[in-house]
Amino acid sequence: MSARILIVEDEPGIAEVLAITVSRSNHTPLLATDAAAAERLLANQTVDLALVDWMLPGMSGLELIRRLRRDDATSALPVIMLTARTQESDIISGLDAGADDYINKPFSPRELMSRINALLRRSGGGDKGVLQVANLTLDFDALRAYVDGEPLSLGQRDFQLLSFLAANPERVYSRGQLLDHIWGRATDIEERTVDVHILRLRKALKPAGADDLIQTVRGAGYRLGLS
Ligand code: CA
Numbered sequence: 157m158s159a160r161i162l163i164v165e166d167e168p169g170i171a172e173v174l175a176i177t178v179s180r181s182n183h184t185p186l187l188a189t190d191a192a193a194a195e196r197l198l199a200n201q202t203v204d205l206a207l208v209d210w211m212l213p214g215m216s217g218l219e220l221i222r223r224l225r226r227d228d229a230t231s232a233l234p235v236i237m238l239t240a241r242t243q244e245s246d247i248i249s250g251l252d253a254g255a256d257d258y259i260n261k262p263f264s265p266r267e268l269m270s271r272i273n274a275l276l277r278r279s280g281g282g283d284k285g286v287l288q289v290a291n292l293t294l295d296f297d298a299l300r301a302y303v304d305g306e307p308l309s310l311g312q313r314d315f316q317l318l319s320f321l322a323a324n325p326e327r328v329y330s331r332g333q334l335l336d337h338i339w340g341r342a343t344d345i346e347e348r349t350v351d352v353h354i355l356r357l358r359k360a361l362k363p364a365g366a367d368d369l370i371q372t373v374r375g376a377g378y379r380l381g382l383s
Contacts, residue, residue: 158182159204159276164194164220165238166212170261174207177265181273191215195223198230205276210239210250218253225254232340234279236271238263256337278323278337289322290382292369303364313338314357317350321370321380330377354378 161178165171166189175185186201188194190212197203206224208217215223217237224230237255239246250258256279257271277287277296287294293302299315301308310318316338321329329337331347339345358367371381 158184159272160184160186160202161272162186162188162194162197162203162206164188164191164206164212164217165209166190167209170209173265174268177268178272180265181269183272189213191217191220191223194220198224198233203233205234205236205272205279207236207238207272208255210237210241210246218250221250221253221255232279234275236275254336274323278320287319287322289325289380290369291366292318292322294319294322303361303366306364308360308364310357310360314353314360317353318357318370318380321378325380325382328373328376328379334378350378 161183163171163174163178163185165174165187171187171189175187178185183204186197186203188197191214194206194208198206208221210217212220217239221235221237224233224235235255235257237250237258238261239250239258240261241247247258256275259268259271277285285296287296291304293305294300294315295302296319299312301310301315301318317334320334320337331350334350335345335347339349354370354372358370361367361369369380371379373379
């Protein structure tokens with residue numbers, strides 16, 4: 157399956173390179189030159205992922221991302237922010253606004269595609285297939301997880317949580333970040349719900365001797381650790 161990728165970029169040359177890069181990976185590019193055009197397009201078409209430039213005429217890409225996150229229809233849309241800004245504080249404001257990832261301009265098309273495909277995998281859209289991390293296998297079509305080939309007994313939410321952590325091994329996520337990504341930003345579910353699901357995940361992994369895959373990082377959150 158190929159994904160439909162919205163490109164919000166006002167500079168025609170860059171928009172063209174982005175569209176070509178996306179097409180070469182068998183995804184379909186949809187172009188918008190400003191935030192208003194992007195919102196109109198999103199209201200009428202199915203989009204699997206958005207690439208949003210920070211510097212747009214009129215409403216900034218940052219503000220667009222904030223608006224997407226507030227709208228139920230787009231709150232879970234995977235978003236990669238394109239930015240010429242490399243200051244850490246700028247990147248943090250982009251991620252705080254709700255971008256799932258960011259890429260600096262000038263970008264390498266290969267890096268861009270690998271970020272897009274990784275995010276599509278994490279969000280369960282686009283090409284699904286199988287993810288293998290250590291002795292863990294995640295089958296995104298069947299929504300099943302295996303350790304050394306043995307199936308785990310997981311609910312859908314637990315599968316989402318496991319696959320989200322597995323898509324970025326070693327990276328630590330706070331409870332708040334996990335809530336945002338797995339349950340959606342608009343949720344009013346309490347953070348301890350994450351702990352309950354982590355506990356269930358470990359329980360499901362235990363018979364396979366793999367419960368130490370899910371690690372607690374004190375004061376920070378959780379990660380899927382490879383050691
Ligand atoms: Ca721009």
